[in-house]
Each structure stands twice: as C-alpha cells, then as structure tokens.
Amino acid sequence: MWQASSAESDGLVAAGGVPQATAPGEGAATTGSPRPSVSPAIHTLGLHKRYRRTVAVKSLSVSVGRGEIFGFLGPNGAGKTTVIKMLLGLVKPTAGEAMVLGAPVGDRRTRRRIGYLPEMFRFQPWLTAAEVLRLHCRLLELPRPSWEQSISESLETVGLAERAGDRVAGFSKGMQQRLGLGVALLGGPALVFLDEPTSALDPVGRHHVRQITRDLRERGVTVFLNTHLLAEAEQLCDRVAVLDKGAVVASGSLSELLGRHSRVRLKLSAAPAGWTTGLSAFGAWRTEGEWTTVEGVDPDAIADLVNLIVAGGGRVEAVIPEHQNLEERFLELLQEK
Amino acid sequence: MIYRIRTIAALTIREAARRRLLAALVGITVAMVGLSAWGFDRLAHGGALTSGESTLALPQSLILFMFMFSFVVALSASAIASPSVASEIESGVLMTVVTRPIRRGEVIIGKWLGLAALLAGYAAAVSVLEMGVVDWVSGYLPPNPVLTTVYLFAEGLLLLTLALLLSTRMSTLAAGVVGIALFGAAWLAGVVGFLGTTFGIGALRTIGRISRVVLPTDGLWHGAIYYLEPPSLLRAHSLGQNENPFFTRSPPSWVYLAWVGVWFVAVLGAAILSFDRREI
Numbered sequence A: 001m002w003q004a005s006s007a008e009s010d011g012l013v014a015a016g017g018v019p020q021a022t023a024p025g026e027g028a029a030t031t032g033s034p035r036p037s038v039s040p041a042i043h044t045l046g047l048h049k050r051y052r053r054t055v056a057v058k059s060l061s062v063s064v065g066r067g068e069i070f071g072f073l074g075p076n077g078a079g080k081t082t083v084i085k086m087l088l089g090l091v092k093p094t095a096g097e098a099m100v101l102g103a104p105v106g107d108r109r110t111r112r113r114i115g116y117l118p119e120m121f122r123f124q125p126w127l128t129a130a131e132v133l134r135l136h137c138r139l140l141e142l143p144r145p146s147w148e149q150s151i152s153e154s155l156e157t158v159g160l161a162e163r164a165g166d167r168v169a170g171f172s173k174g175m176q177q178r179l180g181l182g183v184a185l186l187g188g189p190a191l192v193f194l195d196e197p198t199s200a201l202d203p204v205g206r207h208h209v210r211q212i213t214r215d216l217r218e219r220g221v222t223v224f225l226n227t228h229l230l231a232e233a234e235q236l237c238d239r240v241a242v243l244d245k246g247a248v249v250a251s252g253s254l255s256e257l258l259g260r261h262s263r264v265r266l267k268l269s270a271a272p273a274g275w276t277t278g279l280s281a282f283g284a285w286r287t288e289g290e291w292t293t294v295e296g297v298d299p300d301a302i303a304d305l306v307n308l309i310v311a312g313g314g315r316v317e318a319v320i321p322e323h324q325n326l327e328e329r330f331l332e333l334l335q336e337k
Numbered sequence B: 001m002i003y004r005i006r007t008i009a010a011l012t013i014r015e016a017a018r019r020r021l022l023a024a025l026v027g028i029t030v031a032m033v034g035l036s037a038w039g040f041d042r043l044a045h046g047g048a049l050t051s052g053e054s055t056l057a058l059p060q061s062l063i064l065f066m067f068m069f070s071f072v073v074a075l076s077a078s079a080i081a082s083p084s085v086a087s088e089i090e091s092g093v094l095m096t097v098v099t100r101p102i103r104r105g106e107v108i109i110g111k112w113l114g115l116a117a118l119l120a121g122y123a124a125a126v127s128v129l130e131m132g133v134v135d136w137v138s139g140y141l142p143p144n145p146v147l148t149t150v151y152l153f154a155e156g157l158l159l160l161t162l163a164l165l166l167s168t169r170m171s172t173l174a175a176g177v178v179g180i181a182l183f184g185a186a187w188l189a190g191v192v193g194f195l196g197t198t199f200g201i202g203a204l205r206t207i208g209r210i211s212r213v214v215l216p217t218d219g220l221w222h223g224a225i226y227y228l229e230p231p232s233l234l235r236a237h238s239l240g241q242n243e244n245p246f247f248t249r250s251p252p253s254w255v256y257l258a259w260v261g262v263w264f265v266a267v268l269g270a271a272i273l274s275f276d277r278r279e280i
Ligand SMILES: Nc1ncnc2c1ncn2[C@@H]1O[C@H](COP(=O)(O)OP(=O)(O)OP(=O)(O)O)[C@@H](O)[C@H]1O
Pocket: A051, A054, A055, A056, A074, A075, A076, A077, A078, A079, A080, A081, A082, A083, A119
C-alpha cells in the first residue's frame, strides 16, 4: 500500500540524481530556473474525487520530485486523467489537497511554468499550427521578440515545421497530437503533464516523443506521464505508480517494482534424485525438460540456490536470472486486487 | 488583464471571420433588404396609396420590417453565443486555454466582448442597409435611426449574454434552443400584457410586466420602435391605445434602462461564476 511519507522521501531522492539541498525558503514560484528546489514538483495529500456514484480517485497521496519522470499507469477508468485534471485545476477535488511547483493547485502564476498535453487534444481548427502556438505564446505572456523563435523551435521539435502554415482542421490525428506536444513544450515549462502522449502516433513519432522526454529530463524538467504503453514507461520513467480503481496499488522505481520478483531459469545436465527438495524455500518452481524455472527468487539468494544444487551433486550448465517485465508485473498487480 | 481579455476577444472575432459566419449573415441580410426595397418601392410609387395614407403606411411598414430584422439580430446573437463555451468544452479546445495563466473570468469577458463587437457590427450593418435603402427608394427616414440601432443592438446583446450564460452549463444545442425559446416567450408575454391592458385583465397585464423585468428584450424592442415613429404616427394613434407589439407611446424610462444595466451585470457575473466552477 502507498504511504504518504515514503512517497515523499521517494520523490525527493529520485529527483534525477540532483542534490536537493537548497537554501531554505527558496520557493519554487520565485525561481525561474528549472533547477530543482526544496519543494517537490507535485505533492498531493488525500486527493479524492467522486462523481455522483463513481469514485474516480481514492485519497491519493503522491509526491513527484523535481526533474523526475514519473509514470502513471493503470487500466482504463483507473483515474489517471482525473488526477492530472485535478492537478491542473480543471476538475475540483472532492477532498484533499495538492501543491504543484510549490504553489496550491490552479495558482495562476505557476501555470506559466506548466505544460499540458491533454488526452483529448484539440485545437482551434480554423487556426494554422503556427497561429495556435502564437496564441499560446500570448496566453503565456512570453516576451514578444521571442515568439517566432519559440514557435519555430517548438514546430521543429515535434516535426511539424513544414506544416506550420496549414490549418489545424486539415491535420491528421497524429499531427494534432504533435501540435499538442509542441504547445505543451512552449515557453520552457518546469513541469509537463503528458496524458498518453503517443496514443495517436506512428512508431517513428513514438520514438521521437521518447527522445523529447529524455531531453526534458536532461534539462531538469519534471514530466508526469500517463501511459498504457508499459514499454514506454519502462524505458523512460524514473518512478512509476500503478493506479487501479482510483487507488495506488504499487509504486516506486522500476527496480523496486520489478526487482523483488525476479525469476531464475536453470539448466541442469545431471540432476541427482531428490534435488528439488530444498527448492521450495527459494520460490515456486516448475520443470520443463532440462530447464527449471524458480519464480520470485530474491536476487541475493541466487548463489545459495546454485550452491544447494551443486552440494546435492547436480551439474548446473546455465543460470539465467530474469527480471519480470513491467507488463507481467502490471497484470499480476491488477489480479492481486 | 486587459491584454488577456483582448487576446480572447480577438480570437473570437477571428473565428467568426475565418468561419465565414459574417459573410453568411451579410448574404442573407442583403437578400432581405432587397426584398424590402422592392416592397417599399411599390408602396411609395405604386399609386395605390394617397399621400396621406403613405405617411402612415411607410413608417408602419418599416417598423414591421425592422421587427423582422430585430428577430434576425436576436437569433444571430443567440446562435453565435450558444456554442462559444459549450462546444469548446465538448471538443476539448478550452482545456489548453484555461490551464494557461488566464483567469476563467477573463475568458468569459473576452468572449463576450468579441461577440458583442460582432453583433454591434451586424446590427449597424442591418440598420444602415435597411433604413438607407428605404430612404433611397421612398424618401422616408425614421426620426432617430441611431437610437433605433442602439436599441436593436441592446436587445441582441441581452440575448447574447443570456446564451453565453447558458453555454457555460448546457450543450450548444440546448443553450441555443433555450435562449431562443426564452426570447420568444418574452415577446409572447409582451403580447399577453398588451391584451391584458386592452381588455383590462389584470393577471395578463402582470405577466407582461414581469416578463419585461425578467428578460427585457421586449422592453428594448419597444425602445427601438419609439425611435422609428414619426410624430404623424404618434398623433394618428387613438389616445386610448398606449402600447401594442408594434407601437409605443413613450421611450423606456431611465429606471427601466438602469434595470437593464443591472440585468447585464448580473447575468454576465453569473456566467463568470458558472464557468469558474465548471469542470472541464
Ligand atoms: N466527467 C465525469 N463524470 C462522471 N464520471 C467521470 C467523469 N470523468 C471521469 N469519470 C469517471 O472517473 C473514472 C476515472 O476516469 P479517468 O478518465 O480518470 O480514467 P483514466 O485512468 O484516465 O482512463 P483511460 O486509461 O481510459 O484514459 C472512470 O470511472 C470514469 O467513468
């Protein structure tokens, strides 16, 4: 179960490896630099949302450190989008509170440093891509001389430079999502919310988005990523939380989430009678031909396991420790519930 | 604040221009004005009327035509305002706008100003075209075209503001239908009030009075009528008759106009509050 206190320390430690020590009182809202500061990028306490009879989010307490890429996973209807919307002030929580970049949710000045790519990305169809970005430069109140540069950089990043002058109405879904990403990145935000940012993208686009996300990490930008693509989360995220029916069922760094449940595959050429007797102490096991698989072995205990077999007169030809992948772990977590 | 409001207002106007909304309206309006020009030409030069008759017939016909235009202005106002918030919430366009450093109230005021500017342009165009064409074909110009236009615009703006409020809570279609239905109901209540006055039925008169307070469109329409009435028409009407759906004896009182001002502030304020609490 998720604990508010452990979540907080997780967040602070995992902040992209950058030391968290900063002068006391250096508030997030007062510094314009993406440098991590004292307060976590996101901190929620008992955040709760009920729609009439459905509880979308159950008192969620979560903390995301500055510069961290935080993955939010969960099946359809788990409440991921609702959490993002609450953190952006689009939806009012039924209970609980949240701080974003050191300011209460919805704080107007803080919003200048937040980028958002919605799940249902739509832009004024009668504007061109460049005009949409210009509108957002205006809304962000960026200095006017920097607009053209920001706009062309943004278009370049998301691969829409050639379509800058075309109306959004004529854009494919993937192009609109790219534009949405461009809008989210405009003005150098310190925190970016991406709600399934690759849902409409082709494989090349997905690859680009992963690259963009890594670049954001380089620049110390915090990324809050909702995704169904577990491989994406595996490749990108410093930390993930798995949400189911509005509650967090597991969280932590990927190695924390997966490491505890590694498995070992062993190939034995000579197996003495009764060699399996001690095996159950290490985990559930099964044999298929020459191969034996032991599930849930503590990585530190693998040597002991091999010793046991050798001491019993067995010949071990291969030991392959396998990490469970996120998908398996994900399915397991949801079944446990 | 002004900067952000102006951004939204300019965006609203640009949308109307890009979507050829104005072009479509102007096209329809020109067709209607052409029709009325032909009618006035027949009326003035057809030889069917004596000169005495035509001094009454021309103003009365213009009032009827302007009534039709007031209807078109009001419907257009409702049509442009009812999708302004609702459809952008439905499509999701507003999600990336309201998460920028802009207040929700600034979005509403910006939209209101942008739509109001469009409506003012349209009301002015309708008035200039219609009254200009009538003057040209028949030589008749009502006593105060400017104030007539102002009342025509105010009537439309009232419905625009109401539709904007409805749009923060209802779907585009519902907001449009409800806005137009209320406008129709207010006009009908005006007719009911007229019947009440004419036949001395207190209850009907009260309905007319209440509706003019709750939704002052009919009251403002009578303001427009007043400035379309030349002295000859005022004199010709029987003394017993004060008001009918196409005639009025006096302009709206200052008290009534002050109330209309309060109404605008209240409804626009309600729209801002409602949008502020709306989950998007
Ligand atoms: N506006 C709303 N009114 C009523 N219920 C809602 C509303 N928005 C969300 N919900 C409910 O809240 C729950 C969580 O929805 P949410 O959109 O946050 O899920 P999600 O995790 O983002 O799902 P997906 O992966 O499909 O995007 C669902 O049960 C949904 O039905």
